[in-house]
Amino acid sequence: MLDTVQAPVRRDLRALTDAGLLDAAGAGRGRTYHGSPDLRALWADIRSSRPPKAVDDPHETLAQQQLPGIDAPLARRGTLDPA
Secondary structure (H helix, E strand, O other), rough: HHHHHHHHHHHHHHHHHHHEEEEEEEEHHOOOEEEEEHHHHHHHHHHHHHOOOOOOOHHHHHHOOOOOOOOOOOOEOOOOOOO
8 A cells, every 4th residue: 555655756756856846865765855946946036025924923922912810911932021
């Protein structure tokens, strides 16, 4: 059963490598795949063209909130600022 699953995966990884989207390193069970420089450049272009997120870190917003029944706002995740 495992061979029937691995065959399409191997085929797809080979196709992505042949297309220049992935770089393969190593051999056998130690083989790893990483995005090629072209793929990384394309992803960087896509990310830079997107508008910035309203909130980059959801914990930052939570840290500014107050818990019910507690007078001090949260200073950091899981801690309270007594001041």
